[in-house]
Amino acid sequence: MIASQAVISGAFSLTRQAVQLGYCPRLEIRQTSTSEIGQVYLPAINWMLMAGTILLMLVFRESGNLAAAYGIAVSTTMFFTTLLLYSAARQVWSWPPLAALVMTGLFATPGLCFLAANLLKVHDGGWVPLLMAGTIYLLMSTWEQGRAHLRDRIQEMLLPVELFLQEAAQHAPLRVPGIAVFLSGNPAGIPITLLHNYKHNKVLHETIVLLTVQTASVPYLDFGERAELTSLGEGFYRLILRYGFCEIPDLSADLPRIQPQSFNLALMQTTFFLGRENLVVRRRSSWKVPRWQRRLFSFLSHNAWDVSQFFRIPPNRVVVLGLQLEV
Numbered sequence: 001m002i003a004s005q006a007v008i009s010g011a012f013s014l015t016r017q018a019v020q021l022g023y024c025p026r027l028e029i030r031q032t033s034t035s036e037i038g039q040v041y042l043p044a045i046n047w048m049l050m051a052g053t054i055l056l057m058l059v060f061r062e063s064g065n066l067a068a069a070y071g072i073a074v075s076t077t078m079f080f081t082t083l084l085l086y087s088a089a090r091q092v093w094s095w096p097p098l099a100a101l102v103m104t105g106l107f108a109t110p111g112l113c114f115l116a117a118n119l120l121k122v123h124d125g126g127w128v129p130l131l132m133a134g135t136i137y138l139l140m141s142t143w144e145q146g147r148a149h150l151r152d153r154i155q156e157m158l159l160p161v162e163l164f165l166q167e168a169a170q171h172a173p174l175r176v177p178g179i180a181v182f183l184s185g186n187p188a189g190i191p192i193t194l195l196h197n198y199k200h201n202k203v204l205h206e207t208i209v210l211l212t213v214q215t216a217s218v219p220y221l222d223f224g225e226r227a228e229l230t231s232l233g234e235g236f237y238r239l240i241l242r243y244g245f246c247e248i249p250d251l252s253a254d255l256p257r258i259q260p261q262s263f264n265l266a267l268m269q270t271t272f273f274l275g276r277e278n279l280v281v282r283r284r285s286s287w288k289v290p291r292w293q294r295r296l297f298s299f300l301s302h303n304a305w306d307v308s309q310f311f312r313i314p315p316n317r318v319v320v321l322g323l324q325l326e327v
Contacts, residue, residue: 011049012042013246020215020245022147023140025304029248037220038246052132060125068121073129075115082108139300142289146297146327149287150277151185153325158189165234173204175235179263179270180205181255183307187212187240193275193321204235205271207263211239211251213311219246227258250312272317274307278324287327294327 018024033039060066082104089100118126184191191210198204210232221244228240237260243249251272255265279298287294308318 008046008049011045012040013038015042015045016040016248017245018140020243020247022215023144025143025300026307026310028305028309031248037248040248056128059128065125068118068125069128071118071121072126075111075118076129076133079108079111079115082111139296142293142297143300145289146287146294146301149327150325153286154192155186155189157192158186159195160189161232161236161238164190164195165232165236168204168234173198173202175206176203178205179207179209179265180273181209181211181239181270182273183211183213183275183311185212187214187238191273191275192323193273196321196323197273197319207235207237209237209239209265211241213249213251214240214242216242216244218244220244221247223254223257226254229258229260231262248312249310252312252314267314267317270317271319272308272313273319273321274313276307276320276322277301278322280324280326282326285327298327 015024015027016029019027019029027042027044030041030043031037031039032041056066060069085107086100086104089095089103090097095103122130180197182191182194182197184193194208194210221242226242228242230238232238239258241249241251241254252267255270256267258265279301281291281294281298283291285291285294307313308315
């Protein structure tokens with residue numbers, strides 16, 4: 001019971017961190033405690049764990065038949081965790097390279113022997129954790145590489161802020177009352193959603209906030225370190241919100257706490273513009289990976305959790321603009 005609960009809670013926490021760090025598609029994350037930020041529940045992961053448990057029961061039938069799989073899983077985890085000790089010693093504790101290497105070698109030598117002994121049991125069921133690990137790595141690497149490819153594609157289409165502000169100043173388009181927040185993954189240039197909205201509607205809001213949500217390399221951040229607001233002129237502002245990789249972004253709670261002098265970020269007076277990518281898989285692509293992997297990325301992107309729900313944005317204040325991209 002203790003071991004199973006540790007696996008379940010660990011899977012929830014690690015998946016949340018993978019989502020925040022960009023290695024996993026957005027998933028529904030439910031906060032289950034008002035006092036402990038680390039207590040979360042991910043329904044999709046819970047269903048996957050249940051399906052995996054039932055599948056293992058049907059395949060192996062008896063717990064004794066899982067001994068080989070368990071040995072491979074534990075020994076592999078111990079060995080690679082020991083290898084990560086070198087990075088911790090160098091980057092966190094600032095140890096000299098030789099001292100870090102010697103310490104890591106002392107722990108890695110018995111771990112490597114243990115792993116080598118267990119590798120003899122791969123054909124007896126040890127292939128199961130290796131297959132699971134390979135599948136998870138494939139999904140994570142595909143998502144990370146795919147998002148990086150899309151960021152590069154979108155970066156090529158971005159318009160510099162100076163050119164867009166010059167356009168707005170020269171043509172003086174109609175400025176409608178209210179605040180418009182355009183979410184963008186790139187903290188530079190004008191978001192594609194803003195360009196599409198201006199192209200089709202020929203109007204701009206009086207106050208326009210270009211919002212980028214970033215994940216810091218630390219677990220938690222104080223609110224004083226979270227927000228960075230910069231005025232760009234002509235009623236445009238650049239806002240960067242940073243969250244730790246153990247935190248859940250909550251724009252509904254954090255935006256009203258930001259109190260700039262020139263405007264008020266009241267949610268009921270704000271319209272959020274989000275982009276929705278429609279990925280089209282072509283036979284040939286600038287992304288040099290197999291076509292099946294591009295189809296896999298398209299499937300993951302299509303089934304990712306809704307952006308407005310992930311960032312806790314009031315659904316009645318959201319406008320979604322489509323963007324078709326080839327992969």
